[in-house]
Amino acid sequence: MITVEHVTKRYGGQVAVDDVSFTCEPGTVTGFLGPNGAGKSTTMRVLCGLTAPTSGRATVNGVPFAKLPNPGLEVGVLLDASAQHPGRTGREVLGLAAGTLGVSKSKVTAMLERVGLAGAEKKRVGNYSLGMRQRLGIGQALLGDPSVLVLDEPANGLDPEGIAWMRTLLAGFAAEGGTVLLSSHLLHEVQAVADHLVMIGNGRIAADGAKHDLLKGSGSIVKGEDPVALGEGLRAAGLVVTPTTDHFRVDAEPLVVGRAAAAAGLVLTELRPGDAGLEDLFFKITSAPAVTR
Numbered sequence: 001m002i003t004v005e006h007v008t009k010r011y012g013g014q015v016a017v018d019d020v021s022f023t024c025e026p027g028t029v030t031g032f033l034g035p036n037g038a039g040k041s042t043t044m045r046v047l048c049g050l051t052a053p054t055s056g057r058a059t060v061n062g063v064p065f066a067k068l069p070n071p072g073l074e075v076g077v078l079l080d081a082s083a084q085h086p087g088r089t090g091r092e093v094l095g096l097a098a099g100t101l102g103v104s105k106s107k108v109t110a111m112l113e114r115v116g117l118a119g120a121e122k123k124r125v126g127n128y129s130l131g132m133r134q135r136l137g138i139g140q141a142l143l144g145d146p147s148v149l150v151l152d153e154p155a156n157g158l159d160p161e162g163i164a165w166m167r168t169l170l171a172g173f174a175a176e177g178g179t180v181l182l183s184s185h186l187l188h189e190v191q192a193v194a195d196h197l198v199m200i201g202n203g204r205i206a207a208d209g210a211k212h213d214l215l216k217g218s219g220s221i222v223k224g225e226d227p228v229a230l231g232e233g234l235r236a237a238g239l240v241v242t243p244t245t246d247h248f249r250v251d252a253e254p255l256v257v258g259r260a261a262a263a264a265g266l267v268l269t270e271l272r273p274g275d276a277g278l279e280d281l282f283f284k285i286t287s288a289p290a291v292t293r
């Protein structure tokens with residue numbers, strides 16, 4: 001469980017984070033979304049005890065990070081994958097982390113396998129790609145078997161296979177009751193894995209809720225075996241249909257679209273909730289001017 005309560009952080013006259021509050025529940029993945037400079041990293045640094053807030057507080061499982069006796073056993077943190085020592089090998093990084101955490105060194109081999117670095121364990125981190133460093137950072141975060149994960153832009157540098165791997169890993173972690181907070185400046189990257197979304201713009205929370213609720217009223221995305229017949233069939237059923245490059249956007253919930261297609265005998269190849277509302281909101285906070293107070 002993560003709780004952020006009325007956190008404000010000022011740097012001189014600039015407000016980096018302005019009265020930010022949200023919670024992340026066990027068993028869920030929370031996507032923390034916002035454009036560059038929105039305040040994501042600052043909020044995460046406050047949560048992890050690396051930056052003192054000007055006011056407010058943040059806790060992990062009810063306790064401020066700095067007061068956790070052995071934080072790495074409670075919360076796995078990946079804030080900057082490029083901060084790892086370039087001269088150490090992947091195995092050495094995890095071995096040292098195991099020593100600091102007080103967990104058995106025998107966990108290191110299994111973790112190298114789990115994060116897909118078994119073949120590169122003897123390579124120096126300076127020769128790792130950014131994606132490999134992200135994998136190593138995630139391995140380090142998981143080593144203490146924590147119940148909470150805090151990951152700042154973990155998909156940076158990962159290839160499509162790496163992104164799919166990370167989604168599966170995070171979904172599995174949450175399915176076992178873990179709490180995940182991950183930040184990104186890319187809406188679609190987070191949308192696929194998060195159950196809960198917190199959007200931040202100019203240091204302020206712009207939206208906070210279950211992904212399902214935030215997507216409500218955003219219509220549907222639909223594709224069919226015969227696109228021409230699908231467009232005609234849905235319009236004949238009284239639905240408002242907008243063609244895009246390879247699919248249709250429909251101003252109705254997926255259930256309504258699916259029923260209309262079935263009644264017209266149309267074969268669908270894809271049907272999912274639309275994301276127009278979220279995209280609009282994200283665009284608004286992305287394009288809002290910076291504030292100095």
Ligand SMILES: Nc1ncnc2c1ncn2[C@@H]1O[C@H](COP(=O)(O)OP(=O)(O)OP(=O)(O)O)[C@@H](O)[C@H]1O
Pocket residue numbers: 011014015016017034035036037038039040041042043185
């Ligand atoms: N140590 C600092 N001193 C002064 N200003 C800072 C400091 N750290 C962050 N800021 C400012 O606070 C604001 C929020 O930055 P932050 O790094 O939290 O945003 P972010 O959403 O994580 O963006 P990014 O994805 O680019 O890291 C920015 O305007 C940034 O310039």
